[in-house]
Amino acid sequence: MKRYEIVIVGGGSAGIAAAIAAYNNGCKDILLLEKDAELGGILLQCIHNGFGLHRFGEELAGPAYAEKWKDMLKDTSVDVRLNTTVIHLYNDKTLTYVNPTEGYVTIQAKAIVLALGCRERSRGAIGTPGYRPSGVWTAGTAQKYLNMQGYMVGRRVFILGSGDIGLIMARRMVLEGAEVLGVAEIMPYSNGLPRNMKQCLDDFDIPLYLSHTVTDIRGRDRLNGITVSRVDDSLQPIAGTEMDFNVDTLLMSVGLIPDTALLTEAGITLHPKTKGAVVDEHMMTDIPGIFSCGNGLHVHDLVDFVSMEGEEAGLAAARYVSGELKRSKRYAVSAGEGVNYVLPSYISPASMEDGLDIKLRVKNNARDVRLVLRQGDKPIKEIKKLRVAPSEMEKVKVTRKELADISGDMILSVEE
């Protein structure tokens, strides 16, 4: 069995960044496995601009952002296998991959970084009633057809869910000549970035129906109509509020879910909220030496942060391989009032990098609040926020010094 120091699974933004960071931190024996024919992941179909502001200080289109990272990877000796799908992952850090030239190959690594990305929640998963005709796609699938292959998936389009991909696709479909009749969002607030509400919907006079959802899908063959209804506070459709739309296409932008099939096989513990792995401050899962990062760990709004998280995981993997990542007393961090989840789930103050971002998502939109990290009643760190929203990941940076006196588990909450 061939052995590697570090194997990275997934060649999207997180995986490429992890490979480069691991390489730059002293590990020269790295294998990067990518299922598609080229590196870059989902960025390759995200042809809109807005990527790289944090990382490169400029706004790039998705493929350009990916290309910059791929260029950086070219300066390393990281071994890249394309068209390669990882089939099995085991808790002894062996894994089996397959590609058309080598067939099925089982290898072992000292450290494995999982950068698996996420999948889109489908119509079936949310149980939208009605028929099951063609013409109902997830927004990302339609985006691939449109942006990479040049195919129009429809002419009269409605979009369910105000996730960013849905908003971006609304604009793309209009620009390419389709009519977008509206976007329905079951929550009373939008799930997309404010800029996308403005430049993708408002600019094109596309109505947004907040607190609405699709309650019927019609058409035995191709979709020929949908019903949209208002929902009450418990998100149940209200009778008498039905609106019919004569459309041939329904795009679903109703959430992203980390891809975790491999983690389940290895027995890695999953987080009930993020649906990705439970990790410590080094992005390490509960199997020592297996790391997770990017949208395969928890879903991000900005690719820049995906890359940064990949870099953190790559650095940690390199340190793990060189024996620098010592285990020390660790404390749990959990979500308190108003917080949906925090990541990491555990922190070891003695062995953490100095300046650790605790990432979180809030439960509700709010203004003028504080994000407060406490151990028991004792505040450790707090930051003021003018505005928080569930659709935007927040970060609370803590230093080693701030956590030096910790003696118990911590809770991060939204406070007035």
Add this chain to the structure above:
Amino acid sequence: MIDMADTLNKTFTCIVCPRGCEVTATMDGEGNIQKIEGNFCPRGAEYVRNELTHPMRQLTSTVIIHGGIYDRLPVILSSEIPKDKMMDVMRALDGIEVSAPIRRGDVIIHDVCGLGVDVVASRSM
């Protein structure tokens, strides 16, 4: 002091970056900007000034490519264009065909629609 009776407030969601600041412009009776607030950076103020007079937008799309790994090459503009010219540029892109290899930044259409802006490849292929 601005006489509040004669002023008009307009609020914009800034699209310059993902932060999405809500920026408010205060104008006098003639529409002259008196005050801009809520922006995190100077680009937000500039955005609002443009939005009030001549809104500008970036535009990304694709063109047909032959001999590439995919059938479409993603393209972007070298800088923003007036918002009301977006569909003109889309029409100009229709029917354009290029052949691989293309380098990122290669000009696909020079001075598109006479706007003084180039359409460039956003990736190599």
Add this chain to the structure above:
Amino acid sequence: MYDIIIIGAGIIGSFIAHDLSKRKCDVLVIDKEADIANGASMANSAIVHAGYDPKPGTLKAKLNVRGNRMYPGICKELGEPYVRKSAFVVATDDSESRILDKLKAQAEDREIEYRDISGEEARALEPNLSENVIRALEFPTTGIIYPWNIAIALMEEAVLNGVRLKLSEKVEKIDCLSQEKTGVSSSDGPAYLVTTDKGSYESRYVINAAGVNADTIYGMALGHEPDYNITPRRGEYYVLDEMREPVVSRVIYPVPGPAGKGVLVVPTIHNNILLGPNSLPVDDKDANCNTADALSYVKESVKKTVDNIPFDKVIRCFAGLRPSGDRGDFVIEESKTLKGFVNVACIDSPGLASAPAIAEYVVDEVMKDAFAYDKKAEYVHRKPIICMNALTDDEKNRLIKENPDYGEIVCRCCIVSKGEIIDAIRRPAGATTVKGVKKRVGPGLGRCQGGFCEPLVVDILAKELGIDKTEVRYDSKDSVMLMGMTKTVNKKEAVRS
């Protein structure tokens, strides 16, 4: 002229076609759908019931018991999976327990293996069984299958052995050609003329296996109302994602009621879980849509028997229409007025479990004398399906060396290679649609529901069928997917001018 025309390419039509393909007769199968097994055979609980619950003396009782015994051998012969999964029928109170007594007596009578166990014993075996369960009957001979794949396998073999299959053809008219309108062919001439939207076909016999539409088809031949009526009963289901440790390892039935077997929790061959069905009579024979009410009914109902169902693992909902008749039993008989016209109708539950026995009953009992064609001396079995997941790594690598397509993974939820998809398209009675590929080899059945693999499948279909991607269909000819290309308006205008 054909000897026999079978209307309907569902599991029943496929079993009958397969049986007849072993004999020296010319058989044509016609179905309005774009694929084999697209109706009730596609959307059901996928269970081979043990046969303890149909009413004594019915065809359902007789054929279910026989079918259950036939399936393991048939599946082995076809190379399709059959898993003897076992089942619990659970009682939650004394009145339900009395129903178990009745089922137990019927099982005794029919020599069906069973065990009568307490709630505690049942929970020891199925830890997620609800505390409400006070007693369970276990039926170890309960099996699970992929019904549509069995129908496809049967039809593939039938086609290999000379049966003609015409899909996407809707029967519009059936003329009785004999003078007395009795259907008896004078001398050797045809008795029936079956006209579809694409052509006309003559035959001596017609077998009506048209599922929910069987009464309509029979009515066409009769020229008046038939002596049975079908009111579809819609059943809706949830599908849960494949799990390492599914919530149950056996099929869990509540006690049967007047509307049927009740809402079940069913492990599938690939470790998914099906939850459902409800049972609601509907007027429209095409109304296989999901409804919010039925889905929430299913959700509530399964909670009565099983705890800890992970509803966050739902990946799909679907609905199927059972062809339920008004006689309370299967209708499998030669028409009393049209000789040579055989109804195989009202095949609702346990139709799937009974299917091989139904075909046998039609060919060897009901039409024994008429179908006394000689057996063919040589019978060709279909080429075994290559299922990469079932091979050892060495075997896989040998294959990939021969054909690298077997090393290119298209569907990562179910781990399906390009080679397997191409094989499913190239086979006799092969896939011609995205849904056809999904049914045969799996891409689209998994948790991404086609999100990642569908564009790849469309690509492969277009190449294999030699058509443009805009011509690839999800299922029927009207189930258009891609609606044209971008950036080609000017080009088209330039060409035109």
